[in-house]
Amino acid sequence: MYFILAFAALSLNANWDINMQECINKSNTKACESFTKKLSSECENKDKISYFIYADMLGRGLGAEKDTQKSFEIFKSLCDDGSSEACYELATKYLQGNGTEQSFDLSANALDKACKMGSKRACNVLELVPKN
Template structure:
C-alpha cells in the first residue's frame, strides 16, 4: 500500500523538474531544483519552522545526502513534527542511508503514534501485522495501532482495521463491520477500501 513516505514526498517535490525530460538534463534539473529548495528551506528551518525542516531533509535525501537528511528529520521529530518522525523511522526500517535498525524504527513509530502521528500508527500497525524475518504477527497490537491511526485521520489505517475484522485477525471476525469500514474509507477516497468493498459484494 504505502511505499516509503519520504521517497513519495520526494517525488512530489521534484515532479515538475523531472517531467521536463530524461537523462542527464533531467538529472541536472532535479539537482538544481533541490539545491534551490535547500536555499529556501534552510533559513526557515533554522528559525523553527519544522515543516520546512522535514522538507529540507527530503531535498537532501533526493541529493543522496542521507546523513544531513537524517539530521533534519531528527531535528523536526525532536520538536514534535510527527511526519518527520515517520520519515526518520522509515530510514532506519529500510536502511536508507543509515544502518538498518528495525528496533530503532519500531521505537520511533511507537512514540510518534502515541504523540499523534497518524501515519506512524499506520506503519506501526504494518510492523506488527507482518511476519517477516521469522517473527510472528501480532494482530492485536496491529489492530490497536491501526485504530489509533484511524481515529487520528489516516484513512488507510481505517481500511486495515476492516481487513482485520474481515479475516478475524486479532479480533472476532465481523464481515458486516468490515463492510461498513470499507464503505466509509472508500467514500473518504481510499481506492483499496473501494476494491475490498467490491470484492466483498461479489461474495454475497
C-alpha cells in the same frame, strides 16, 4: 540584515531539499547520510514530521544503519502522541514483526486507533480483518 538571514535559511532548506531528492530519487548515499543527519537534528527539536521520516529511513536503512527496533519505537511514540499515520505504520510493524514481536492483535489495535484518528487507509484495511 533580515534579508541575509532569510536567504541563509532558504539556502539551508534548499540544500536539505536537494539532499532529500538525491537520496530518495537517486539513492545517493552521501545525500542520504546528510539528509538523515539533518532529520536527526530536527527530531531533537521535536519536529514530528522529521521524526516520522527519520523513523521510516531507519526502518529501511536509508542514510543510516538499519535499525528496525528504533524505527518501531519512534512510530510507537508518535502514535501515542496522536499521529494516525504513525499508528498505521506501527500496525505494519506489528503485523510483520519488524522491530518487535509479531502480533496480529496489537496490529489490529494500532489500525483501529489510526482509523479512529481519521486514517482512511487504516479503516479500509480494518474492513478486511476478520471479526472474532
